[in-house]
Amino acid sequence: MGKVLIFYKYVHIEFPKRAMKWQQQICTDLGLTGRIILGHEGINGTVGGTDESCERYKEIMAKHPLFNDIDFKESAGGADCFSKLQIKIKDEIVHLGLDPVAVSPKDGGQHLTADQVHQLLETHPDDLVVLDTRNDFEWAIGKFTNSVTSDIKNFREFPEYIEKNLDQFKDKQVLMVCTAGIRCERATAVLQQKGVAKKVFQIRGGIHRYVEQFPEGFFRGKNYVFDNRIALKVNDDVLGSCYLCSKPCDDYNNCLNAECNRHFISCKPCEQDYNSTCSDRCRDLVAQRKVHIREKRQPIVHY
Ligand SMILES: [Zn+2]
Ligand SMILES: [Zn+2]
Structure with missing residues (x-):
């Protein structure tokens, strides 16, 4: 290992x-x-x-x-x-789709240590909003309790999400979170530049550092990662549900139909019933050999 x-x-x-x-x-x-x-x-x-x-x-x-x-x-x-x-x-080391000079980490939110974050969440002032900057497939299996999540599928959709939801952050203290801290460096700058939030914070080292120190803290479930491991288990809570039968589950799979390649949560029984595909249609196509079959390794999904 x-x-x-x-x-x-x-x-x-x-x-x-x-x-x-x-x-x-x-x-x-x-x-x-x-x-x-x-x-x-x-x-x-x-x-x-x-x-x-x-x-x-x-x-x-x-x-x-x-x-x-x-x-x-x-x-x-x-x-x-x-x-x-x-x-x-690349121009941007995390693709946000904004000029790296105009939106730079130097305009980002204040960094809090894991201890400070935990304390803030324990006292939880009325005007505190925890905003998850990650994609929907990430927070689907693990997130901070009562955090605000969005249905973005890619980080570059985040600025538009902020623009459309400014009211939610007006006069609030906003604690922004992501996997290991990098996305929040500029995402906090995006919000800060709007000038609506009372205060903008980010976690030094992101969820990764917080859960190391507080595995049974305010983050529940799994921390999604962008490699073949898919997610790191933080605690026993299961936040996700099977895409096919809706039972609690937080294991990702990719549809065996290479042309579909849907990244979805599926439980073991459904994986068997659907032969590692995401639908009746994909199962039939694969069975009839009408489509390319994905290699049995997990493809990498990007931010
Ligand atoms: Zn299922
Ligand atoms: Zn499929």
């Missing part, structure tokens, strides 16, 4: 291409797989490998002047959590 490291840093990178080649070299040498996105605005990565490789990776990063203070979040995993190593350069 190895590890998965989730990390990011918003820092000006003058030569992202150079950084990309360097990252390619280290990760290949260490046998790490995963995804790293680099841009002028920083680095966003999730990599998996053996314990030793991950330690070595952190040591190398710690010696680099730009990356020496990165907060690595760790969980059990390994190189097999990803199908390959992908290192890319």
